[in-house]
Amino acid sequence: MIGKISIILLALFACQGNCLTEIQLEDRHLYYIIHTHFSTAISIPKNFWDTLSTCHVIFPNGVMFEAYPQYQITNQNVFFLEAVQPFTSCGIGFRNIDTSFSGTYELLSTVLHSADNSVSLTRQRFHLTVTESDFTMKEE
Template sequence: MAAKYLTLVVVAAYVSQGLCVTEITLPDESSTFITNPMIAKTISIPKFFFDTLEACYVIMANGIMHEFFPTINFEEDPIFVLKSVEPFNSCALAFLNAPVSFSGTYELLSLVRHSADNSQSLTRQKFHLTFIESEVVFPTKDGADKV
């Protein structure tokens, strides 16, 4: 009998400290985007305003995982992290003028601590991105046109 109560107390302590993580899988998202140097394609997992983003990871199209929140440990030229201050930050990346070779499936993983009950959730979502070349002519600084 005492073992049942001890187990109940231990489980209640874990839950109250937020040590249980709920995994949420959002539906896959597919999009085709014309790359250009003026407009970026963004992918993100939103969070509630009062919740705290604890970690954010991206699994690149080549299968390599990188952390980009709280510390940025990857440098990809056409990909950059969308930064903001607490409580406005979220798990978000942008692709600016990405070449066609960057097409593929990217997966975001967002670890959030919820303010309502101090629980944690790991949300994951896959983004199937297809980049195509722009046929628009953009002027460059030296006056030559670039396609």
């Protein structure tokens, strides 16, 4: 995993010719109750004027997928939250998932800043706990 991240950082530095700043945000804890009408999402916000370059997600099993610009997530219940520029940010949605999706997800967002043409890599871990719903409708 560290090797993959190092390659990404090296490629970004070599191709862009810019200084890369790494930002580690605080971990977040999310609780999701399974229901057909509920979904949840994780995201890293960015400034309105900045441009998202890449978005990667690391699943609890350590496998990393590119979500943007090339969508390569293999599970159809986990998806990139699409938007038009300049509103595109690094966000992943979950729908119709089960308790096996509980675990720590990590988002890696690479952003080109319009103010000084610098590049930043922002990382954030999300601890997702998926639980079964014990809600039942009372029949009359």
